[in-house]
Amino acid sequence: MKRLVLPIFLVVALFVTTGFAQNLTLGFTASNTGAMNVDSLEQKRGFELWRDQVNAAGGIKAGGKSYKVQFVSYDDESNPKRVQQLYSRLILQDKADFLFSPYSSSLTATAAIVTEQYEKIMLTTGAAEGKTYTLGNHYLFQMFTPGAEYLKGVLDMLKTKDPKAAIAFVYEDASFSVSVVNPAKEYAQKLGFNVAFSEAYAPNTTDFSAIIDKVIASKSTILLGGGHYADGSTLAKQLYEHKVQLKMITLLVAPDSDKWTELGDAAVGVIVPSQWEPQSAFKPQYGPSGADFAKAYTAKFNAPPSYESAGGYASGLILQRAIEQAGSTDSAKVAAALNATDITTFYGRSKFATEANQHGLQVGHAMVLAQWQKDKSGKLVKQVVWPLAAKSANLVYPIH
Amino acid sequence: MSGILASMIDGLLIGSVYGLAAMGLSLIWGVMDVINLTHGSVIALGMFGMYILFAAFPVNAYFLLLPILVAGLLLGLVIYWISVHWVIGRSQLSSLLSTFAVNMMIIGIGTAIWSTSPYNVNFTLRGFTVGAYTFTGNHIAAATAAVIIALALELFLYRTRPGKAIRAVADNREAAELMGISSTMVLALAFAIGIALAASSGALVSTLFPFTILSGAGYQMKSFVVTVLAGLGKPLGALAAGVLLGLLEGAVTPFIAVSWIPLIEFGLFVVVLVAFPKGIFTRATA
Amino acid sequence: MILRRPVFWLILIFAALMAFIPFHANDVSMREDLILVAIAVILASNLNLMIGYTGYVNFGHIVFYGLGGYVGLYLATVRNWNLVPASLAAGVVVSLFALMLGMGILRLRGAYFALATIGVLLAVQSFVANFDPWGRSTGLYVDFSAYERLGGARHALWMTYFLVIGVMALSMILSLGIKISKFGLGLFAIREDEDAAVVLGVNTTVFKAIIYSVSAFLPAVAGALMFYKNGMIDPSIAFEFMLSLEGIVMLMLGGKGTVVGAALGGGLYEKLRSYLLTSPKLSNFQLVIAGGLLLLVVLFAPGGLIGWLYRLVPRARKVIE
């Protein structure tokens, strides 16, 4: 009989504790299949790590109750049509209390219409385009620095090295990269650079030889652009194979991933505007430190976190804090708490615009620039090179 | 060296791979009047075949074409038996749909195994450089391999008994049967060769660009364009049309944004179809 | 007379139920599922006019849906038109486009026509992706304020739903009307043997162009409504080749050439897909299962579900059209 006591005790204890803890349902879709598969996965892992840590710590405590976080998530196939159906389902059938956005600006824009209709809060991560926030919504909160900011730092940095450089913009013809490149082009001209070449390529492009020939013909020494992982990595590889004599290459999103090292020598020197890097040593007012986050992440997924992972985790964190501040899971109260949020976590500062014409736009977060460099042992590592205050290594310029 | 010339050489190199891909489609279409919609997914399988083989045997990737050709033949027989054999003689829509169904299944299984993440074959041959322009060794090797395979097929079709049988069946299936050629065997063989060609072109592409299980679709579309330009059942014609398409892309790109290329290409495709329903390289007869 | 056909009344009852049940239960989730079913029925029914009635396989049918979406959304958001006139205008514009296009590509027969439709789809997609007024590949977005004009988002969505159901009912009635008309008889003659049809006096050139144009109208209207509901459109979702092909799968599943078959196939396929997509175990294999199903239908039941029913109960032919 004695042998049974412990199990029985445990089962009873489990019942008792779960009786006290309520469940909080968070819904989102991820691109388990489709074009955004690589980028989306890292964000999803960020969500999952946050959930596991919150639940291990006893859940979110608000208004005297504690809530265990549970996820409901579907595969959106990277398809906006599915996104709407699935977000409706998350809200209406699965009774999700709060939502995270899918990955990518265009999927988020579609999901936002549904979440807004049902007055559900959605934290958007992996969706940098700013236009969505000008459409007049109340329950959308952006975790990423908006697209217009992505390349400003690069241009500022370049100004210090080569103020007359000829720049080629080569970018994916998609919501996100267009929202990044258009303001960047204007800014480059304002700074007095020579924009020698600018061309968008179709999202599924794999053969860049034609564009590369044109970049060479334009005599540009700087290349800025890219889009997501698949196209960005290919572009970098082919630039290398065609031995294009560039002094600087900056690509969006793709070089942040750990998989970038698979490119070997083609990866060297490429810069990525990043929402977050493990080297960023922000002093968190809330949540874990960057080092702790990175360690836990690497332990769980056997790969270092990308900024999408950090964004995913931070979304959870910011939501968690807002619920705690609101002392309730009521949408309106949590939204008010989010509106009032201005806090620094491991991910950096987060603050949302509250003006009606751009409600929810991220205005607190700042970006860094990371560059792939070879360390002494010849191993590829990603170093923060900008802003100078946060740098972990000096910029290598020119690459060759 | 001028940009246009460089761009056209790039076009020529990639065009021969388009041509090889189209040869498979054209052969099957010409011989058995089946528009093989598994073409794209087989090209993708060829890519992954190369990826797997290269991971296991990191030798010169172009030596691995041979096992891929053999595997392609076997795969072709399997696909033939599953999707085509039963609908021979039925309306064209039947084979169109049955091959499309198999295409969906291959993509589905492929997605379950490899997801839709991009893969790379990390094999690089040294290229050669003229001025600011560099032509990669892989492109040159792939183009050479494509031409060799095309010539081998031509020899096979015109110099060997099974090859002649395929041509006889393509010409007139009933007459060929009267002459004692088993059309089922010949059709299966032609289909298998078509699939093997598609797989090998996929393998070649995998040494040039990253790929996902969905990557075949784009090459399938190009194969349609090339096949229509070339006319049916003419392997060397398909190769020539592929090269022509590549050259055209190369010649046009320096002057317009690359994003307009599909419009030009598919616009041309439709116009050529309407104007020369039998292909440019075939003289129209009444 | 169409009023004497039992199927006509079945269509009306079916559409009325589809509109009423989710509204009565205020079940928005059901509405979202059903609107996709309705869209599938619209696409399959109108595709049936080409494939089932006229025997021309259109691989690029989705181009009408996407263009309709673009024209409708452009008028509704950039030009501030009301939803209903914008959708109707989309239908008219796209039908005219189809008419002109049809004059050219309908000279092709069989597989060549099918291939040309793929070419058209890709060419149009590429054009739209480079077309500045339509936002290039970024597409067009609906401002939330547009919903205010329709009495708020929730109201606007119900309204779009009823309109889509209306378009669905019209699609089926159109299919039925054409099937029992002289025009339909001419189309069937073309399907069976185009050369014989000409010699029998059917003006095949005109008939084909008209049906191609007609088959574009309701999908274009539906596209305008659906993308308005989605709140955005871009070239990759507007001209999804896969969806075009799935339309053919739906038609084969239900039974091409029949009014009920097209609708049934569209509805069932969409239901199956939704189920597979949200089922955790099967979601990876939804393509495999759908493909396998299609293969079985093509190999063993080329008449689809309705064809199978006809063989089982020959008298059904009289009622289920």
Added chain:
Amino acid sequence: MTPLLEVSGVSKRFGGLLAVSDVSFSLGEREILGLIGPNGAGKTTLFNVVNGVYKGDKGTVKFAGEDITKCSPNQVVHLGLARTHQIVKPLQDMTVLENVTVGACFGREYLALKPARKVALEVLERVGLAKSAEMSARSLTIAGKKRLEVARALAARPKLLLLDEVLAGLNPTEITHMIGIVRDIRDSGISVFMIEHVMQAIMSLSDRIVVLSFGQKLAEGRPEEVARDPQVIEAYLGDPDIAEKLKENN
């Protein structure tokens, strides 16, 4: 009186082959005109030029006073010129009745569906297919399909009917039946222009006969005149069987 059909100087070339060369003839009201000639003489091509399937390279075709040289086949039907095919072209998956209704709907009178169906039933009765009205065309025998061809053409209410070898492939009983149908057609006031290889039949049916050989008109006249024509007999030398039959008819 102007003839119903007037073909003058028609030529048709395929690549290097002159299939029809400068052929002229005419056909009157209520007349049965036979068209004979060895295989490959260009008979069917001539039919195709007359009803607009092919555009002739030279010459004109006039029908009921109108120039139909440039008309398409469907326009020709509306004017009252219907035809059958040598290789039958049934609308396979439609019923026999539907097949014939197509003919009536898009024929000379361009009838609405309901009256067209009535006409179709009448015509089916006339050709003896009434019992098979609800069968699918696919399931008819070859004789049935030949009759269906005739019925569809008749349903168009033509003034002139072009019959392309309606007797070929039929057994003697079926031939007799079909000959009866053709006579009946003529008696109802419709002119007939027919290609036939069954010599006895065409000799007895035709009022006049035109003979083609290598695309050229060899002879024209009453059956017995034509059969006696040495040129005609020589043209058929390649086919001794028919040459024999021609002689028998004398």
